[in-house]
Amino acid sequence: MKTFRSLAAVAVMLVSPVAADGMVALKSPYSAEETMDRLEAEVKARSLNVFARINHAAGARKIGQSLRPTEVLVFGNPKGGTPFMACAQTVGIDLPLKALVWEDESSQVWLGYNDPAFIAERHGASECGVVPNMQQALSGIAEAAVAR
Numbered sequence: 306m307k308t309f310r311s312l313a314a315v316a317v318m319l320v321s322p323v324a325a326d327g328m329v330a331l332k333s334p335y336s337a338e339e340t341m342d343r344l345e346a347e348v349k350a351r352s353l354n355v356f357a358r359i360n361h362a363a364g365a366r367k368i369g370q371s372l373r374p375t376e377v378l379v380f381g382n383p384k385g386g387t388p389f390m391a392c393a394q395t396v397g398i399d400l401p402l403k404a405l406v407w408e409d410e411s412s413q414v415w416l417g418y419n420d421p422a423f424i425a426e427r428h429g430a431s432e433c434g435v436v437p438n439m440q441q442a443l444s445g446i447a448e449a450a451v452a453r
Contacts, residue, residue, distance in 0.1 A: 327427070
């Protein structure tokens with residue numbers, strides 16, 4: 306299992322050179338707003354609940370500051386979250402799932418999310434059986450949102 310996690314970590318680094326620990330990030334060919342719209346549509350198309358869409362740049366404007374486009378989508382489904390929390394109840398602090406869309410200093414747009422394997426490891430639930438399915442689902446959602 307350690308070999309799998311090591312290989313997964315290397316793969317994440319190749320896909321997401323700007324990502325923080327445990328975060329998967331994909332380049333988007335779209336604007337930040339369009340990327341987020343596409344992400345939200347993909348989440349809804351998969352019958353997941355959208356709980357919130359938070360525009361951090363709009364919040365910054367309210368206090369007279371500027372921030373490059375930065376939005377978070379909070380989404381999920383009890384069918385995935387409940388079994389994950391059954392493995393380790395503290396996983397609940399990391400659920401519902403979140404995805405971040407941001408524009409970096411070179412105007413490149415990114416879509417990022419926390420890798421469920423990282424969340425599981427954080428909570429001592431590395432062997433949780435729902436993790437691979439959640440990884441596959443999140444990867445599919447993210448890839449569809451940034452696909453041409």
